[in-house]
Amino acid sequence: MSANFKGVDYFNIDALLSEEEKMIRETTRDFVNKEVIPIIEHHNQAMTFPKELIPQMAELGFFGPTLPAEYGGLGMNNVAYGLMMAELERGDSGLRSFASVQSGLVMYPIYTYGSEEQKKRWLPAMAKGEKIGCFGLTEPDYGSNPGGMITTAKKSDGGYILNGAKMWITNSPISDVAVVWAKLDGVVNGFLVERDFKGFSTPEMKGKLSLRASITGEIILQDVFVPEENRLPNVTGLKGPLSCLNQARYGIAWGVLGAAMECYVTALEYSLSRIQFDRPIAAFQITQEKLVWMLNEITKGQLMCYKLGRMKDEGTLKHTHVSMAKRNNCEFALTVCRMAREILGANGILDEYPVMRHANNLESVKTYEGTHEMHTLIIGEDITGIPAFRADEKSN
């Protein structure tokens, strides 16, 4: 466990970062070393989210930092945001998920598609961590194909009546507001469903063997009346939720670098101190091959994210770029965690070391916000022009 973590930077990518970007990373790193790493294994075992960290995370500025100051943000650039996400996920994917959902999936759509009243009401409070949000898109029968959703909104006097069920919703049991996507006359619309609305409930999902330090729940909507002023006025169609997912995927592409770095550093330290056959196991070629592979993949992932972030700031980023980085980084990061577990041998399965927890977490991360397979098909469609997942439709 590396509470003295100093980063992994084989290609001196730091030289490409501004002072400010590095300082934001250092603050996040210190926070994770001092506040997260000492308690996270306990929360993982107990299957609880460390809610006690929310006020400090808010105070440090982790929620919605890329938004402008008038809505409680900091106007931070996307590279700094990514570096922050990597450090949070070095602590735990659950912690990064919490921040991703709050910033990318709730504050982002309210900021981008919300009315001025909605922005003023929710964004500063969410930045301060006083209000927690969640994002309801996935349904029990519609995961990779969200366009098939069966949650509906019907026009009613002064608002809408929502019915349906959402599943795999990070933070739903502790949320004050849910951004719920539902079909109104067959067209996807976004609604801000508040905790005290009648007919709204969020049972927690139990029995997870991954992302245990994160709260996951359902959203059940039974004739929930949502007033007109709670509909997101400035977007209709699937591009609304998909643009949010793009924000979250961007954070994941960076985030998993943190989990991979933590596992690599742990494996490197362990291999140098573990003696077998009178020599450290780092002296064996098979171990070295694994360590080099890990570092090599981390370095490629870092470079990809760096460029991704700069493109996002310049406005030249395409969603397919994000798909490639999310796909690539989740895939290798999971392999890095598993390799670290191999290097640690039996010790690797203990909660004394972070590797098994990270490996288990990344099983989810590889799958959520667009599965590995879906990202493959998104890029496949982009380069061939043929949408493999929509056999009966042309690409649009």
Add this chain to the structure above:
Amino acid sequence: MKIAVCISQVPDTTTKVKIGSDGKSIDPSGVTFIINPYDEFAVEEALKLKEKQGGETFVLTLGKDSAKEVIRKAYAMGIEKGLLIKSETELDSYAVARNLADVLKDINADIILCGKQSIDFDNNQVGSLLAEMLGLPSISVVVGLTVEGNKVRAEREVEGGKEVVESTLPVVICAQRGLNEPRYPNLKGIMQAKSKPIEEKQPAYTQNKIEILSMSLPKPKPKGKIVGTDLSAVPELVRLLREEAKVI
């Protein structure tokens, strides 16, 4: 209340230091520089004093252009103003203190805080020299501080225990580990630090009184000896500790 803090940029404690080709300086390549940890306690104490008593905070450092980084760090933590006395050459403790005193004599700070020593050269001199040059009392190795009105009460670490002393403002305080827990600079502070100006000036004194003749690294530790791995090795281990190492 006017609060001044003197800070310094030093190599990170985990950096492996290499001697430069001239044999009397440190090779800066590959070295990460940080704010001197003892100075960080001084910055934190300044912020706490300001929060409690009101007033303004000011940091100054002497160093190369890169030393602006530690001023930005202090800004990010909440310090309001900063000054870099820009010197491309390495100055000794006396010259550093002279330059700091030269700036501070015009500022009339009520309290001047600094770390008890910087962890690069470990001279333990600047704070006390500075106080002497300004004609102020100085309290060193401070682990507790209260200021009420004009009265300053400080807890000091002394060999084997603590000492409580009293003095009056203005005063120079040299911070020791344990004085406080420095805050994380929050992201808002970091974002604002970028746009805060840093004043620069040339050093008034550049004459060193002490010349560094050479630097060398400690000799590498000799390889350890494994006497055995079970109980049967104990008598031999005890014999070696007594007769060879002469530690028991």
